[in-house]
Amino acid sequence: MHHFVIDAMGGDNAPGCNVLGAHLALQKFPDVELTLTGHEQTLRAEYTKIAPIPTERLYFLNTTQLVTMDDKGTEAVRRKKDSSLTRAFDLVAEKKAHAVISAGNTSAAVFAATLKLRLLPKVERVGIAVILPGSQRPFVLIDAGANTDPRPSHLAQYAIMGTLFSKLIHAIPDPEVGLMNVGTEEGKGTDLTREAYDRIKKLPLRFRGNIEGRDLYENSVDVVVTDGFTGNVILKTSESIAGAMMRWIKKEITASPIATLGALLAKPAFQKIKQKTDYEEYGGMPLLGVDGLCIIAHGSSSHRSILNSVRVARLAAQAGLNKYIAENIAKI
């Protein structure tokens, strides 16, 4: 049995979507039990809207404080000791839960993970790994927003952790790593990318060198390494353009009756694409480098994203993600 804790007050759609997502996850995964942290009365009231009879395997931990999206991460974790976010990390630190899922303030979650769960041996900074859909197969991007001002050595460690994550999750024996840059030639970019290039080049992993934004979705590499600022912008821009294109297509098609008929015939094909580019499907993103499982969910997570974050936590727990990183990071 896996026991996960969900920060039920974290995220733009909390607590409603968090509670519904938890309910759906319990229905889907009989080997999972969940604790929801938050204002217990509110959470129970939300819950009775969905299921009048209390579900087995669901627990509540009453908390009295809230970390908002405006809060500064470090201060929020230090001062709001009884927030739904902080208490959720406490449970994992106390070994009472196997993983924490939060759609709340990302910098607070990253700081809580670093402070309470501690880093794995040899790791300097955590990074958020996200799985994105490529033309041929999914690929890993790290860091998607944990560390917006990284040093070159952090990017080199992301190359290592991203390689290990790709090996474990995608079963790729020897994943190829690319460094996100503004040109493919060595020496391009900023001081950060030039120094990171030199460091990654010396590591015993399969380094393709610099890649550009135009290579990103073409599966030129299995692991894309970038700073958390750029990674976060890439992630959210990609969501934006995929969504915008689907709406543009819909708008153009419904403007003509013949095109509308055509779209009806092609509907199953569209649904496949929608699913492929729907970031809700991908759920939460594991925070790599921390000694405990932590899944960062999207700030605007819906119930489906929370459900899929539980799926990701379950996969990571089954695969022994952190043990694998801890055992192998020293070897590279």
Place this chain on the structure above:
Amino acid sequence: MHHFVIDAMGGDNAPGCNVLGAHLALQKFPDVELTLTGHEQTLRAEYTKIAPIPTERLYFLNTTQLVTMDDKGTEAVRRKKDSSLTRAFDLVAEKKAHAVISAGNTSAAVFAATLKLRLLPKVERVGIAVILPGSQRPFVLIDAGANTDPRPSHLAQYAIMGTLFSKLIHAIPDPEVGLMNVGTEEGKGTDLTREAYDRIKKLPLRFRGNIEGRDLYENSVDVVVTDGFTGNVILKTSESIAGAMMRWIKKEITASPIATLGALLAKPAFQKIKQKTDYEEYGGMPLLGVDGLCIIAHGSSSHRSILNSVRVARLAAQAGLNKYIAENIAKI
């Protein structure tokens, strides 16, 4: 009559696509004359493949050196004084041409512009402005790659120049400006974005505050300000995902005969979307802040992109872009 110069050896598809693009531009715009810089014999040989009879309004300037994509920008401009890129900028500096178009090494073009054409009064650094397709209307993003390590004051100037560009090109009386960041709340992001936020906030322009990648294509603002590293990654990632989605849709649709029939009926709608998301259509990107017109074309420019770069140069010349920026930047 507008006289423009094209760096005919610059870009991944040079000189073939540059020569063809020039030929098409001369056919399309009777008020334009063009000088091509490069190895004259090669250029003339390319030209005879397209049009056996020499076109009026086309001139060649023989150059003996090449700036490659691997060259360091500053060194290339200083050492290769007789390159197609350097000579093209010389012609504008000597007032023999009204604008220069280059698809070559971007950092060399930016350095040549700064060195030879000089900055407009009060401008600290140039920025590349790119027009991107939004859900409702196009919007401006600055900087798309001229300045990968900017200071906060540079971003504040991009906010000003972007506003003026949007006013002039899109005829928006009071364009709204957003700063690209990892969260919308004030105080989010890096030292650079926090300091830039404080500076832009004090300017007499319509500042919306921070925007995220997810807002980008939703026309939440008219002008998006970002550093050249992030801007370049956004631009190329957007190209990548738009292209990938069109291919995914095609693949899914052709997998089923009924969907294929449907797609045939919906073809005109698809073509509109393809055009909207086709970056070739947008041609080159003006370099703002320089005392002379300079259009940066995509490194992988096709002949259509070169043709559209001539179109952009012509519009910028007709609108008096630099005069407008020079006259108005002091007022803000």
